[in-house]
Amino acid sequence: MSPHDRQEQDDLDALGEKIRRSKDRHGRERMDGARHAxxxxxxxxxxxxxxxxxxxxxxxxxxxxxxxxxxxxxxxxxxxxxxxxxxxxxxxxxxxxxxxxxGQTASGDSARRKNNDAWTKDDEKDR
Amino acid sequence: MATEAGARAAGEAAAALNPLEQFEIHRLLPIRIGNIDLSFTNSSLWMFITIGVVALFLLGGGARLVPGRWQSAKEIIYEMMSSMTRDMLGEKGRPFFPFVFALFMFILTANMLGLVPYSFTVTSHIIVTFAMALFVFVLATVVGFVKHGLGYLKLFSPSGVHWVMKIILVPIEIISYFTRPISLSVRLFANMMAGHTMLKVFAGFVIGLGLIGGWAPLAMMVALTGLEVLVAALQAYVFAMLTVIYLNDAINMDH
Known part of the structure; x- marks a missing residue:
């Protein structure tokens, strides 16, 4: 990996992080809004x-x-x-x-997170 | 007096333009095998168009690292469905995701295409929605029996209840279980049919009232069309969500 590639990878990671944070801030509200629109x-x-x-x-x-x-x-x-x-x-x-x-109880949330992690890990394996 | 005449004219026009005509089935290519009528109808045609549009939508748009609008639309729909399936079914639900996603895309596209003037709404016929709901119902039941064997029958017997009460409760649970495909199909079909009939009725008013009075129903129609787009998307989502809920009962046996 050349320094240029690494720089690009870092930029993309930073962008991904930014998008994820923005989604966390706005995404949940929008989804919940759609649910009982x-x-x-x-x-x-x-x-x-x-x-x-x-x-x-x-x-x-x-x-x-x-x-x-x-x-x-x-x-x-x-x-x-x-x-x-x-x-x-x-x-x-x-x-x-x-x-x-x-229903966003503590137990439900943690169970959901566990599921998410399992899927994400699998996805990464697939790739 | 002008409004009275207008109202009468509107009534006549609405009677002349039958709002239910849009739901008629026409045979485009009569096919008959034995006693079974397998004709290719306008409904079949629109099912093929729906599948074509879904394929076009999902295959087109490219797959870039930084998505364009088309690709973003695809990804948002995909992520919405995958997160819903994942939240409700967990890891075990993964094999069912393609089915749920295909069902959602088909219903959503059929509903949306139905809003295009002169098109035919596949999902406005109860036999179509019922066939889909029955497939979901049979699938969930088969999955339940495969995963839990005869233990799946415990679904009908609420825990912690005295056996005298169970004599009443078990039949109630069984009836409740068998009404699932019916309520699933009736909800989608009734929403689509009611919406389209209403649009057609208001369109009849526009023609009947003419240039002078036609603007009010026209404004109403614009609003209704917006509502119909919402209903089309929401009903597709509800259908997919209930499919997942029924599969969840079969896989995880929550209650």
């Missing part, structure tokens, strides 16, 4: 979880009824189960959104 989207997401579970359960009950000829018992069993499943889905979705917003 649209309250309407969140509302829609939660709503589909509820509606779809009920609809799927009603259809499943209806289908089983017409297949086994047990009208209306399957429908009566499946509809409340579907409603409960819908509520469960909504709770899970809301919890997932909560985790995305406030």
């Amino acid at each position: 649209s309250p309407l989207g969140v509302a829609f997401r939660i709503m589909t979880e509820l509606v779809v579970a009920v609809m799927a359960a009603v259809l499943a009950g209806w289908g089983l009824d017409s297949y086994f000829g047990t009208w209306p018992w399957m429908l009566l069993v499946f509809t409340p189960l579907g409603m409960a499943a819908g509520v469960l889905n909504v709770l899970r979705a809301a919890k997932a959104l909560d985790d995305a917003d406030f």
